[in-house]
Amino acid sequence: MSDATITGGCACSAVRYTSTKTKPIFEVKCHCTQCQKATGSAFAAIMVLPKADITVEGDLTFHSYTAPNGNVVSHGFCPICGSPVHNKNTGYPDNIYIQAGSLDDTSQFNPVKAIFTDEAAHWDNLDPKLN
Ligand SMILES: [Zn+2]
Ligand SMILES: [Zn+2]
Numbered sequence: 001m002s003d004a005t006i007t008g009g010c011a012c013s014a015v016r017y018t019s020t021k022t023k024p025i026f027e028v029k030c031h032c033t034q035c036q037k038a039t040g041s042a043f044a045a046i047m048v049l050p051k052a053d054i055t056v057e058g059d060l061t062f063h064s065y066t067a068p069n070g071n072v073v074s075h076g077f078c079p080i081c082g083s084p085v086h087n088k089n090t091g092y093p094d095n096i097y098i099q100a101g102s103l104d105d106t107s108q109f110n111p112v113k114a115i116f117t118d119e120a121a122h123w124d125n126l127d128p129k130l131n
Helices: 033-039
Strands: 006-009 016-019 026-030 044-050 054-057 061-066 072-077 084-089 095-099 113-115
Touching: 033 044, 033 072, 033 084, 044 084
Parallel strands: 026 113
Antiparallel strands: 006 016, 016 054, 026 044, 044 095, 061 072, 072 084, 084 095
């Protein structure tokens, strides 16, 4: 499925996105406490795509915070169903950070790295291949 278009959206389909790019820039599992809060889970599964290649239909609400490195990270979620859909980061304005659980085909996500594992919940299962 690697040559398939990347599409996805929130649980209620009010927000939908399509990427013309089929190859992510980076794929990562982020275990930081902010991602735990924003997803309500153990980590954020993030697929990084070029912003220029993605079309988002529907309006997200963003919750922003300043990361320790000074970048402002904005977690975008559907204001109707609450699903996390994608994030933005002022340090990388040309990228968009898709929450991989929102993909129509979640098999398109293949994480290559895990970050902020020192903040992981003790009940999280860290993948030794990624650390
Ligand atoms: Zn929704
Ligand atoms: Zn994080």
